[in-house]
Amino acid sequence: xxxxxxxxxxxTGFEGTIATLMTSKKVRFVANEKKxxxxxxxxxxxxxxxxxxxxxxxxxxxxxxxxxxxxISVKLDGPEMTKPINAALFHxxxxxxxxWSRPKS
Numbered sequence: 001x002x003x004x005x006x007x008x009x010x011x012t013g014f015e016g017t018i019a020t021l022m023t024s025k026k027v028r029f030v031a032n033e034k035k036x037x038x039x040x041x042x043x044x045x046x047x048x049x050x051x052x053x054x055x056x057x058x059x060x061x062x063x064x065x066x067x068x069x070x071x072i073s074v075k076l077d078g079p080e081m082t083k084p085i086n087a088a089l090f091h092x093x094x095x096x097x098x099x100w101s102r103p104k105s
Contacts, residue, residue, distance in 0.1 A: 005098030007089065013043055014089065014096055029055060029072070029089070045076060052076050055089065074098065 005027065007016030013029035029043040041054035053076035060069040072089035087100040 001088075001099040001101040003097045004087065004100050005089075007096040007098065009095065016095070016098075018098060025052075027052065043072065045074065050078075052078060053084075058088075072096075 004020055005016055005018040007014040007027075007029070010028070013031045015026070015028045018025050018027050025047045027045060027047050029045055031043055032041050035042070042057045043055040044051060045053040045055055053074060055072045055074040058071055058073040060071065062068050070091065074087040074089055075084050076087060077084040085100060086103075087098050089096045089098050
């Protein structure tokens with residue numbers, strides 16, 4: 001997995017930067033305060049006034065002796081992308097890292 005962003009918690013979600021070879025954008029995860037259903041996103045992913053994607057709180061499946069790990073499942077999409085990107089925001093002591101890996105063919 002490759003880290004494509006670093007974030008800090010805010011009162012309403014997270015703020016940080018997504019940086020890849022092709023772009024570097026200031027991004028915020030804004031909590032969805034008006035969820036209509038249980039499946040509605042927990043966060044909206046935004047850059048300026050642009051919507052970049054949505055995200056949901058999630059937990060990893062327990063494996064062997066490892067405890068389940070809480071993370072945020074992220075789906076990024078936009079007109080410049082050929083298809084949506086799935087990523088994950090993992091919490092760490094001083095913030096969170098957005099990681100991405102290419103799906104296996």
